[in-house]
Amino acid sequence: MASKIEIRKEGKLGRVYYPAPYLTNDNLEYYADAYEVGPEKIIATYAAATQHVDQGLSLTLFFKDTATTRDINKAQITAWKAGIKTIYYIRIRQMALEGTEVSDCVSCML
Structure with a gap:
């Protein structure tokens, strides 16, 4: 998610x-959302699934807004070494739209 x-x-x-x-x-x-899980666990999950799939999987990596280009490159290399053939998207969490942040009770915000 x-x-x-x-x-x-x-x-x-x-x-x-x-x-x-x-x-x-x-x-x-x-x-835990995809940004909290981190790219390492997502890569490991896709690497395990790739062994059982005849076609490629559409991998999307998620990074927090503090990620550097070094972090992204490290994840790409890790994915390649794990046998991932394609990374389709790299998403970096951006700040929510002004005034839309959820900081307290989640149910109360809806």
Whole structure:
């Protein structure tokens, strides 16, 4: 999951918030988005799956906004060594739209 709460800009509606399925304050600690998991675990998961797939997998790497080009290059090399054939996207977390950050009770923000 890329984000616990996805913020989309919808034409006339403005911003629409989509929480992850079944997300509550009680189970929030069990959810980790792709940016929190980090590229190493994502690469390891795809490398394990690649062995059982005849075609290539569409790998997307997620980095926090503090990532450097060295971090990205290191992840690309790790993926190549793990047998990943293609990295389609590299996403770097950017600050949320002004005024849309979720900082307190997730349910209260919806």
